[in-house]
Amino acid sequence: MKHYDVIVVGAGPAGLGAAIEAGRQGAKVLLLDENDRPGGQLFKQIHKFFGSREHYAGTRGFAIGRQLLQEAEEAGVEIHLGRRVWGIFPDGSVTAANDTESVRYQGSYLILATGASENALAFPGCTLPGVMTAGAAQTFANVHHVLPGQNIVMVGSGNVGLIVTYQLLQAGANVKAILEAAPKLSGYAVHAGKVRRAGVPVLLSHTVTRAMGDGSLEAVEIAQVDEHFAPIPGTEQVIPCDTLCLAVGLTPRVELADVSGCDLVWSGPLGGKLPRHNRHMESSRSNILVAGDLAGIEEASTALDEGRLAGTRAAYRLGLLDVGTYEGRRAEIQGRLDRLRQGPFGEKRRRAKEEVWKA
Amino acid sequence: MHRIQQHPILSVEERPVVHITVDGTPIEAREGDTIAAALMANGIRTFRHTARYHEPRGLFCGIGQCTDCVMEVDGKPNVKTCITRVREGMTVRTQEGNGGSAS
Numbered sequence: 001m002k003h004y005d006v007i008v009v010g011a012g013p014a015g016l017g018a019a020i021e022a023g024r025q026g027a028k029v030l031l032l033d034e035n036d037r038p039g040g041q042l043f044k045q046i047h048k049f050f051g052s053r054e055h056y057a058g059t060r061g062f063a064i065g066r067q068l069l070q071e072a073e074e075a076g077v078e079i080h081l082g083r084r085v086w087g088i089f090p091d092g093s094v095t096a097a098n099d100t101e102s103v104r105y106q107g108s109y110l111i112l113a114t115g116a117s118e119n120a121l122a123f124p125g126c127t128l129p130g131v132m133t134a135g136a137a138q139t140f141a142n143v144h145h146v147l148p149g150q151n152i153v154m155v156g157s158g159n160v161g162l163i164v165t166y167q168l169l170q171a172g173a174n175v176k177a178i179l180e181a182a183p184k185l186s187g188y189a190v191h192a193g194k195v196r197r198a199g200v201p202v203l204l205s206h207t208v209t210r211a212m213g214d215g216s217l218e219a220v221e222i223a224q225v226d227e228h229f230a231p232i233p234g235t236e237q238v239i240p241c242d243t244l245c246l247a248v249g250l251t252p253r254v255e256l257a258d259v260s261g262c263d264l265v266w267s268g269p270l271g272g273k274l275p276r277h278n279r280h281m282e283s284s285r286s287n288i289l290v291a292g293d294l295a296g297i298e299e300a301s302t303a304l305d306e307g308r309l310a311g312t313r314a315a316y317r318l319g320l321l322d323v324g325t326y327e328g329r330r331a332e333i334q335g336r337l338d339r340l341r342q343g344p345f346g347e348k349r350r351r352a353k354e355e356v357w358k359a
Numbered sequence: 360m361h362r363i364q365q366h367p368i369l370s371v372e373e374r375p376v377v378h379i380t381v382d383g384t385p386i387e388a389r390e391g392d393t394i395a396a397a398l399m400a401n402g403i404r405t406f407r408h409t410a411r412y413h414e415p416r417g418l419f420c421g422i423g424q425c426t427d428c429v430m431e432v433d434g435k436p437n438v439k440t441c442i443t444r445v446r447e448g449m450t451v452r453t454q455e456g457n458g459g460s461a462s
Contacts, residue, residue: 034423035442041422046368060368117424127427129404129417136421136441144396145363145371148418171363215415216404253424 004030004078006314007094007107009085009256012040013300014292015113016068017307018314022111023075025315030105031077032096034084038072039065040115041135042300044142046170047163050190054336055301064300088260092287109287109314112257113307116250116271116293121155124210130217134164134247141171149243153220154178155208159299161247162191168245169198176239179206179222181229188345209236211244220244250297257294261285265359269352270296279334279357281310289314296356298340298349305337362389362400379449394440394451395421395428406430406440410456430454 006022008015011033019031045061056064083096093106118133137148154165157180165175183205185192210221224235252274262275263284275283275290283290291310292303316326341350374389388397405415406428419427423442432438436458
């Protein structure tokens with residue numbers, strides 16, 4: 001069995017950030033991912049990120065992904081792809097399988113960066129082919145270069161709903177409407193402005209009530225909702241479309257953390273159940289750290305810096321950094337995270353994160 | 360449900376054609392396509408039927424998490440088509456129920 005100082009599960013922004021930092025400090029790092037290509041969801045992000053220069057502001061997601069892969073290589077990180085981690089054992093060993101074999105690895109520290117799943121929405125007809133998550137449509141358009149449909153309705157006006165709408169327009173689709181159950185937009189004004197300028201109507205206090213079609217989606221029925229989000233009878237409208245995209249939030253993928261015995265806590269603003277962790281990204285299991293969407297749904301830039309925190313912490317605990325250097329480095333990364341958690345959207349996440357640290 | 364030819368940001372490169380069959384019908388895929396992408400590009404949206412009610416299912420999460428898009432590939436049932444790439448001569452079948460002899 002091969003031994004590593006740090007095993008990182010998940011090669012998205014958080015996992016890459018963790019692997020890069022630990023590797024740079026001299027740790028022997030293995031990065032595992034179930035996909036056959038690294039980068040998590042970064043390579044489908046074709047928009048420019050904002051924030052400051054240190055957060056790659058003005059750089060498109062896929063370019064950030066390429067840069068991180070190069071940094072990981074320079075940091076000496078070993079990357080094994082197409083490996084799904086299915087077991088974490090008390091002795092620190094990890095088992096990962098592809099279609100034909102399972103391999104066991106030994107690690108001193110384990111960093112879980114398993115990301116998130118998109119939420120589904122239940123309504124009559126929601127299983128019809130043509131009803132899919134917004135992320136699926138985004139993956140098809142931006143990664144596979146295949147349009148998932150021609151006439152699309154989007155559910156949800158959060159950043160995912162707004163960004164994916166704009167990217168589907170860029171790919172040549174027609175987005176007929178964005179439905180938002182709340183009485184106001186939930187994403188950033190800058191993204192909302194783009195879709196509005198492109199002429200996509202945003203229907204506030206509206207939701208989908210039914211998906212219809214013979215074999216696959218042909219139309220959706222929508223309705224206005226009252227202040228309790230209940231559809232108001234008589235307000236139904238039918239919109240012909242071949243694709244309905246659901247952008248109704250994300251949930252941390254906690255399965256591995258859960259089976260490995262990490263305590264879970266609940267945080268509504270951070271997406272639901274997530275592993276309890278402290279400001280050093282340490283879970284309740286002494287040798288397991290967590291980072292990114294698994295530790296609370298935020299953004300790619302926060303995931304990356306949380307990963308960097310976790311990787312730096314693991315390096316410190318391996319004795320590769322003295323306490324002064326560690327604290328300096330930690331304060332620098334934490335400062336960047338604090339700046340990302342400003343403003344009306346960020347503030348809510350910052351407070352929720354502090355609640356988790358205290359839990 | 361077609362291939363994107365032009366894009367304001369992405370460079371869309373022409374890739375070599377790969378031939379696969381879907382329920383016996385030959386279709387053209389492109390090198391590097393996932394099975395699901397090749398099917399969607401050819402207008403195929405139903406990937407399987409459920410065991411009890413024979414309801415159609417297709418792409419849902421697109422990243423290998425949900426298993427809604429599984430099909431029989433080269434005789435093997437329950438293959439996640441959204442993360443499995445095409446190979447020349449691949450045989451893909453709409454999955455009925457649990458697939459294979461178990462259906």
